[in-house]
Amino acid sequence: MMICQQQHQQQQHLSISHGSILQPNYNLTTNLSLLHFPNPTSIFKRVKPLVASSQKHPVHHDNSEVATELQQAQPQSRHLFRKHNSKSIAFLDNLSQHPDAGKQEHEVTSLDRDKMLELSLISSSRRSPTFPGAVDFPAIESETENGGPSPKIRRIFQGSGTVIDEEDRDKMLMRALDIRRSVTAGILNQVMRGSKLSITYSSNLVSRLPDFIDRIMIAAASMKQLPDFSHSTFNARVKTCIQNSKVIPLIRWLKHNSLTYPQIGKLICMCPGDLESIRHLVEWLKSIYVKGKFLGYVLTKAEGILEHSQDELEEIVGYLESNGVRREWIGFVVTRCPHVLSFSMDEMRTRVDFYLDMGMSKNDFGTMVFEYPKALGSFSLDEMKIKVDYLKEFGLSHEDTGRLLAFKPHLMGCSIEGRWKPLVKYLYYLGVRRDGMRRILTVKPMIFCVDLETTIAPKVRFLQDIGIHEEAIGGVLVKFPPFLTYSLYKKIRPVVIFLMTKAGVTPRDIGKVIALDPELIGSSIINKLEVNVKYFLSLGISLQSLGEMIADFPTLLRYNLNILRPKYRYLRRTMVRPLQDLIEFPRFFSYSLDNRIIPRHKVLVENRINFKLRYMLAGPDDEFYKRVEAAIERRQRFESGIMDINPQTQTTNSSSEQIQVNSSEMRNPQDSLLLPS
Incomplete structure (x- = not known):
């Protein structure tokens, strides 16, 4: 009796499973996991002929009926359900209560996708290939005379009552283009991996080639009109375009020449024509002494360099060489200012004549370009003229301005509004007038290139802290302009501390010493100041007396010993003067x-x-x-x-x-x- 009851339950479960197998879009594995079979091997032998017969004679069942049967059978075997099927059970329970809910949600969410897919497969003569991104442009562009959508497009949306407008059509076209673009990128990535490039490198480089991918996609689409490729797939045409472009060997060669993948991607996208022109250009840059690690920088920063022929570039280099720029310097100049290779020959002549007309010799011009190539290629001619005119306002002649720029071409890289005018106002507040500013500009033009707040102002405050009056600070700066270029904590403060601790200068006199001879700040402590202090102390001069001598004549510490020794020897041996005379008049060493x-x-x-x-x-x-x-x-x-x-x-x-x-x-x-x- 128990055996018969068990066979009856198995047949009942099989009937439910058999109905689910015959039902479309129904998972057999999921249904079997919902049931409990005492012997899985025997059940599989019984299910197999049923599946075969269902394929020959399909029987359609309603999903609601199957869900009802499953719900009735569920209490009998709930304690045997698997945990990973709990969501399926909950879905079936909900489906039994609302049979039409899942069907309506599925129709709503997938309506637009189905319409777009069906729209992309429209063809006027025959069915288009159904690979991803296949678009039949003639079918989409075939509109009626009044500007409405074509009849085929209209039939697609008549069932749902949806009206397609131009904006929706553009969105569908962009969607189709995005699909084809992603397909092209995937094929390019696959080809790069096949050429023994790493997965990471290939993926990163492909992400840097959007323009090149579009060119390949357009070329592959246009190949459809050729007789040889009329029946080929889009993927095959993309592979053919990639092989014909020879981009893979070029990538490997550029990588061997120390170009990074962002530089390679930008360079390939910049190339308007044959990619082999990139290889020729790199070889030419090597001939003018551009180092390997700077090749990518020069190629990507020089705008329009790929549009110039090699003869035009060679003419520009020859013209610079004839005006004082040595050929072995060209690589350094181009590396620091790639824009030099972006100019036409006429513009290059204009820029060179701008400096030569100020009385600058060819040797000075070549040295200027080597020291600061941006003075030639990074600024517009109008900006260069404005800066030269501003420098002339300090009282410099046209020729003096040319010599100044030859000596310090970095002035051309400074901003008038942001750098020069605030500095001039600050110096004027300190008591420096036009002549003093001209001296500062000619003696140490670098002062007009440094930052006012972080470099100059702290040093002026330091002079005030050591006791120099504000009206005397301007004189100190005019007397020794390099003072503003020294480091406050590495040069200025150590010298002041040495004078107060090792040379006997009192805090009361330290401001006087620096004001009288600010050039002491520029002297080396080890090689100059310390040596002179030891010499004077060896003569029998006390530290206090030495401090008084320095306060009276600070330049005493800046003389060389080969000048001090003969004078002291003559004073003591020939003139027979006492040491006190020297202490009273230390300026003796200045004559x-x-x-x-x-x-x-x-x-x-x-x-x-x-x-x-x-x-x-x-x-x-x-x-x-x-x-x-x-x-x-x-x-x-x-x-x-x-x-x-x-x-x-x-x-x-x-x-x-x-x-x-x-x-x-x-x-x-x-x-x-x-x-x-």
Whole structure:
């Protein structure tokens, strides 16, 4: 009895499954998973002949009836349902309650897609191929005389009552074009992978070739009109176009020459004609010394370079070479300014003559182009003329402007409104007038190229912090313009700290020292300042006295030792002067030994008089000889016993001059050699 009942249940389940198999768009595997069979092998043997018979004699069943039977059978085997079929069970339960819901939703969501697909397959004579992206343009473009859609298009939408307009038609055309574009891109990607290019590289490069893909797509579509390709598929025509373009060997060759895939993609899209012209252009760039890693940069940045022939490019290079730009420099110039190769020959002549007309020689022009190629190719002629006219407002002549640009061509890259005018206003506020600005511009033109807020203003505030008055800051900048180009924390502050800690300069005098000689900031601490400080300290000068000497004469630390040693030796051995005289008058080292110190010392020795170093060396020769004559006259009166009591005959400097017989210089000269050097 139990065996018969079990066979009856199996037949009932088979009837349900048999009905679902015969029903279209119904999944046999899903239905079988909803049921429980005690022996799957035996059930499969029974289902197999039923499936075969259903294919020969199909029987149509309603989905609602099948769902009802499944719902009735569901309580008997719910505890055996699989978890991954839970959504199917819920869908069948909902479908049993609302039989027409799924059908209406399916019709609504897929209506437009079906209409577009059917529209894309319209053909006036025969059915178009049904591969993705197949579009019959004559059928779509065949409209009635009054501008409405064609009869075939009208019949498609008559069933649903939808009226197609021009906007919908354009959307369907764009959709079809997008499909064909994606098919073309996929075929190109597949061909690139077949040429042993990596998957990632191929995908990235294809994404950079939208224009080339469109050209291939259009070429493949136009090949349909050729007799040899009238019956070929779109995919086959695309492959043929890719092979004829020879793009794959070109990609591999450009990759071997260090071009990145963005550069390769942009270059291929830029090429209007035969892609082999890219290969010839790369070979020519190598001949003018363009390095491999810069080939892609030059090709992609030089606008219109692919439109120039090789003869035109060679003519431009030859013209630059004839005007001072060496051929071995051309590669460097083109690398830094690819726009040089974008100009026509007439425009290139105009730009070169613009600089040569300012009195610039060919050698200076070639050096200028090598140092800053953008001055030749990155700015318009109007912009260049405006900047030259602005520089002339500082009092520079046409020739002086040409020499200035040859010395610092980076000025052509500076903005007048954003860089020059704010700097001029700031310098004018500091007390720098037109002549001072001209000196700053000619001595250190780089100041007009740096940023005002981040470079110049902090250094001016530093000068104020160390005690320099605001009215004197402008003089410091005019006296030593390179001060504004030095680093505040790597150069200026270390020098100031060295002077205050190692050279004995007090904080009260540091502002005075920098104001008197701002060139100290430009001196090297290790090679100049420290060496001179050690030398003066070795002479027996205390650190405090050295600081006073530097405050009186800051240039003392900038002299070379081969200049200081002979003068000190002459002072101590020949003139037999004490070290205190040197401490009182450190400017002694600023006078020439052969032209000032020795001649005047001989005059004093011959006339048996002696002056302090300050009155001996200061002043011109006429004033010195007048002072000597006055001293001789006073000495003669003193020796004769005649005392001049008339105050009018006394000179103003009698209190500071010592009139005496220089008996020390009448000694044996060998005695002076015993003094320390």
